[in-house]
Amino acid sequence: MSEPIDNIAPEATPEEINASCRWPVMFLFFSAALWLVKAAIIGVMGSVKLHMPEFLSDISFLTYGHLQANAWVAFLFGFGGNAGLGLTLWMLSRLRGAPLARPGFVIAGTVLWNVGVTAALVGITLGDQNGVAGLELPVYAGRVLLIGQAFIAFSAILTYFSRRHKQLYPSTWYLIGALVALPWIVGTAHWLLAAAPVRGAAQIPVGHWATTSLLQVWLGCLGLAAVLYFIPKIIGRELFSRQWAAFGFWMLLLLGGWVNLNSGSPLPVWQIKLSQFANGLFIFVVIAVGWNLRQTARGVPLLGSENLTLKFMGFALGAWVVSGLFTFCNVFPEWNAILQFTYANTALRHLFAWGFFAMAMLGGIYYVAPRLLGSDLDWPCGRTVRWVYRLIAVGVIIITLAGVGMAWGHGQALQQIGVDAMTLQTKAINPMRIAFLGEILFMVSSFIFLGSLLCLLSRNCCGELSPMALWRQIREAKMEGKTEGGAQ
Amino acid sequence: MNKAPWIFLGVLFTLSLSWWGMVYGPASQLAGQSADKGDGTAVLPRVGLAKQGEQVYRENGCYYCHTRTATGGEFGYELRLSQLGGDREVTDEVLGENITVENTRLIDLAFEFKYVVAAKKTLDDANKALADAKEKTPELEDAVAVAEKSLKNSAVSFKEVISNVTEKTTDQNEKDTILFRAYGLSGVEIKDKALMIQLGMGEQIIDEHRKIANEAIIKLTHGKAQWGDIEDMVRGLKTRAGAQFKLQPVVIDWPDVQNGVALRQSVTRDFMHDTHAMPGVMQLGPNLANAGGTPALADSNQFYVHLYQPRLINEKSAMPPYRYLFRKIKVNAGETSPKNALKIKGKDLVAGYAIIPTEKAEALFEFLKSLRTDALPEAPIVDNPKPADDQ
Numbered sequence: 001m002s003e004p005i006d007n008i009a010p011e012a013t014p015e016e017i018n019a020s021c022r023w024p025v026m027f028l029f030f031s032a033a034l035w036l037v038k039a040a041i042i043g044v045m046g047s048v049k050l051h052m053p054e055f056l057s058d059i060s061f062l063t064y065g066h067l068q069a070n071a072w073v074a075f076l077f078g079f080g081g082n083a084g085l086g087l088t089l090w091m092l093s094r095l096r097g098a099p100l101a102r103p104g105f106v107i108a109g110t111v112l113w114n115v116g117v118t119a120a121l122v123g124i125t126l127g128d129q130n131g132v133a134g135l136e137l138p139v140y141a142g143r144v145l146l147i148g149q150a151f152i153a154f155s156a157i158l159t160y161f162s163r164r165h166k167q168l169y170p171s172t173w174y175l176i177g178a179l180v181a182l183p184w185i186v187g188t189a190h191w192l193l194a195a196a197p198v199r200g201a202a203q204i205p206v207g208h209w210a211t212t213s214l215l216q217v218w219l220g221c222l223g224l225a226a227v228l229y230f231i232p233k234i235i236g237r238e239l240f241s242r243q244w245a246a247f248g249f250w251m252l253l254l255l256g257g258w259v260n261l262n263s264g265s266p267l268p269v270w271q272i273k274l275s276q277f278a279n280g281l282f283i284f285v286v287i288a289v290g291w292n293l294r295q296t297a298r299g300v301p302l303l304g305s306e307n308l309t310l311k312f313m314g315f316a317l318g319a320w321v322v323s324g325l326f327t328f329c330n331v332f333p334e335w336n337a338i339l340q341f342t343y344a345n346t347a348l349r350h351l352f353a354w355g356f357f358a359m360a361m362l363g364g365i366y367y368v369a370p371r372l373l374g375s376d377l378d379w380p381c382g383r384t385v386r387w388v389y390r391l392i393a394v395g396v397i398i399i400t401l402a403g404v405g406m407a408w409g410h411g412q413a414l415q416q417i418g419v420d421a422m423t424l425q426t427k428a429i430n431p432m433r434i435a436f437l438g439e440i441l442f443m444v445s446s447f448i449f450l451g452s453l454l455c456l457l458s459r460n461c462c463g464e465l466s467p468m469a470l471w472r473q474i475r476e477a478k479m480e481g482k483t484e485g486g487a488q
Numbered sequence: 489m490n491k492a493p494w495i496f497l498g499v500l501f502t503l504s505l506s507w508w509g510m511v512y513g514p515a516s517q518l519a520g521q522s523a524d525k526g527d528g529t530a531v532l533p534r535v536g537l538a539k540q541g542e543q544v545y546r547e548n549g550c551y552y553c554h555t556r557t558a559t560g561g562e563f564g565y566e567l568r569l570s571q572l573g574g575d576r577e578v579t580d581e582v583l584g585e586n587i588t589v590e591n592t593r594l595i596d597l598a599f600e601f602k603y604v605v606a607a608k609k610t611l612d613d614a615n616k617a618l619a620d621a622k623e624k625t626p627e628l629e630d631a632v633a634v635a636e637k638s639l640k641n642s643a644v645s646f647k648e649v650i651s652n653v654t655e656k657t658t659d660q661n662e663k664d665t666i667l668f669r670a671y672g673l674s675g676v677e678i679k680d681k682a683l684m685i686q687l688g689m690g691e692q693i694i695d696e697h698r699k700i701a702n703e704a705i706i707k708l709t710h711g712k713a714q715w716g717d718i719e720d721m722v723r724g725l726k727t728r729a730g731a732q733f734k735l736q737p738v739v740i741d742w743p744d745v746q747n748g749v750a751l752r753q754s755v756t757r758d759f760m761h762d763t764h765a766m767p768g769v770m771q772l773g774p775n776l777a778n779a780g781g782t783p784a785l786a787d788s789n790q791f792y793v794h795l796y797q798p799r800l801i802n803e804k805s806a807m808p809p810y811r812y813l814f815r816k817i818k819v820n821a822g823e824t825s826p827k828n829a830l831k832i833k834g835k836d837l838v839a840g841y842a843i844i845p846t847e848k849a850e851a852l853f854e855f856l857k858s859l860r861t862d863a864l865p866e867a868p869i870v871d872n873p874k875p876a877d878d879q
Contacts, residue, residue, distance in 0.1 A: 065549010257506030
């Protein structure tokens with residue numbers, strides 16, 4: 001039964017909502033930008049070791065394994081958690097038409113969350129990782145993260161229920177999905193992989209479920225919520241179909257935890273077959289989401305748009321679709337058998353993490369951050385943020401092409417008989433060496449983004465006394481001096 | 489889809505499906521897995537240094553560059569008959585056309601062994617009955633006579649068959665091999681010295697001949713037969729002919745086995761006692777599924793030198809050095825370095841210093857040595873014949 005219209009609280013204005021979100025969400029965004037830089041630097045340091053094995057080799061906590069684990073945790077929980085939760089709170093407030101409830105809880109939760117991520121990085125550095133590649137949270141870090149998320153989720157829940165609304169926009173479904181999925185996944189991993197580990201081989205499917213769910217379900221829900229929100233909003237159209245959106249949402253939740261299990265995993269055959277089946281069905285998720293947004297934005301060139309947020313979202317959508325198609329390809333065991341122990345899996349994770357998720361989050365932050373700080377404020381150097389988009393896009397393309405294309409050669413060599421160890425090593429490392437270029441681009445882009453965010457904050461705090469404004473004044477003064485000198 | 493509680497419940501339900509399939513299902517299935525191999529032995533947990541080594545492997549993130557997963561491949565079956573059943577006709581019917589002339593003759597001879605032993609047993613029973621009887625009746629004496637005749641006929645038949653079987657060879661060793669292979673395949677045991685001499689086995693079976701008998705098999709299929717091809721024969725041999733046999737998997741196209749990475753496919757029980765199961769991310773370095781069974785770990789010094797400075801072993805190695813797993817001790821002139829100091833070409837690795845592996849390095853070595861793909865009932869070792877063996 002629909003609610004009587006009288007029971008619906010008046011909708012808050014965007015200004016009121018932005019004001020309520022300002023500091024908690026900006027805290028999350030700034031933390032995200034910092035973690036993104038850290039993740040990119042650590043990732044590059046790890047990759048350097050492939051070029052120069054002697055690089056920092058006498059330091060026990062800077063092995064390739066340590067650095068890879070730290071880079072991913074910094075990205076996933078540091079950047080992903082902060083950016084995702086920040087956009088969740090803002091989008092939820094806007095979609096419900098209500099100011100953010102209990103912002104103090106968000107700030108406390110953000111502090112706890114960042115303490116948790118820091119603890120995870122310190123723990124991994126000290127060798128406390130749990131050995132599950134892709135989710136190497138030490139036991140103590142997982143607890144802090146869960147408590148931090150609970151604080152932030154509390155605020156989100158109160159915001160949701162603070163105003164009744166006739167209809168939930170599909171992005172809200174995804175946001176609810178992400179809020180529920182994270183504690184479940186991290187809790188399961190904490191309980192069954194760290195606190196009271198399940199027996200031996202059972203850790204393999206549990207670890208796979210947790211890592212793939214975090215990627216496909218948690219990051220997937222957060223990223224798609226942003227894409228579904230911003231594309232129709234910016235182009236000023238209604239979403240093509242709520243039915244398609246609902247189908248894509250439920251299928252993603254249903255299949256996200258099953259997909260991409262390696263065909264050569266030492267597990268009972270039924271699990272591998274079920275995962276292959278799920279890979280096959282994943283094409284429906286890709287079609288449902290991709291077709292819906294394609295129809296929504298029909299005739300609008302997303303990547304060719306002048307609107308940078310739209311460009312970010314367009315690339316994110318494209319990367320998600322390509323990533324989904326690669327997931328679908330795992331329905332063929334022959335395909336997976338070749339790529340399963342190569343760099344391809346890491347490359348595809350980069351495609352998903354940077355190409356889809358980071359692009360969606362950065363696009364969202366690009367749109368939201370100036371609005372949080374003031375309606376008359378814009379990014380101080382709008383063009384620099386365009387470079388963030390360009391560099392990540394090029395990096396993702398390089399890594400995906402090198403990672404999948406060249407790793408295919410490595411995978412085939414592993415399937416051949418009598419290939420010597422040095423040839424195998426060369427074939428394994430070559431895609432990673434090319435991908436290194438992409439990682440450098442990620443690092444540069446993360447620095448630019450952090451710098452831009454700092455400039456935006458300083459403009460907000462200091463106005464004409466901000467570093468950028470001062471720099472502009474000095475430059476203008478110099479130009480005037482030159483002009484006067486030339487005139488004389 | 490306009491009520492958050494319903495969406496919340498829906499999310500819980502859909503997530504619980506994959507949770508059930510990928511978390512609860514495997515955890516409950518594998519929790520009850522037995523360590524028993526079925527032959528009186530068990531898959532043993534690691535102890536001592538090897539157990540500590542698993543933690544060193546984890547701490548250093550070795551699983552990013554090394555996998556411990558040997559994948560499956562294409563194989564065929566070699567059906568190895570090791571003991572014949574009692575019924576010749578059924579055996580012939582089950583084996584059908586799948587047997588060579590040479591093996592048919594060997595089976596003929598094996599059955600002759602069975603007939604002789606059966607006749608001998610009949611005679612022994614008849615003699616015993618006669619000896620135990622209070623009164624020697626003509627029936628008993630006839631029975632003995634018939635049994636004696638039967639044994640004599642069996643011995644004659646045996647000699648005819650063996651002369652047929654060995655007609656093409658003059659080498660006594662070859663003849664003995666055929667004789668004792670047939671003896672082994674027959675599954676009978678002859679203890680009567682007179683009979684043994686009569687059958688050409690000698691007064692006592694020497695070790696060499698006993699070995700031939702014990703290892704005697706007939707390969708009924710080559711290693712490319714698929715289960716569908718041999719299913720009927722296997723069932724017939726087991727249920728009707730009562731024969732003993734082994735189904736040996738043989739490589740057809742199995743890169744991990746043919747490249748010496750492992751002896752079989754990795755299975756769940758390879759990880760059952762692991763504190764942290766680490767199947768591996770990438771094969772940047774060698775696959776360690778059967779590291780303990782490879783020559784690379786036969787020499788601990790060689791392994792430690794590789795760990796200390798991989799480029800001393802292979803100048804193009806991409807593996808970083810793990811020098812922090814070693815201690816460097818100054819060795820003064822006239823002093824000798826400790827026994828466990830790393831050596832290369834008989835000399836200290838670094839002149840004037842002894843490089844000593846720490847306990848972590850030793851633990852890592854023991855852990856890697858514990859990684860083996862020994863036979864398990866669910867994953868038998870796969871035969872990998874050399875190309876010459878195929879021909």
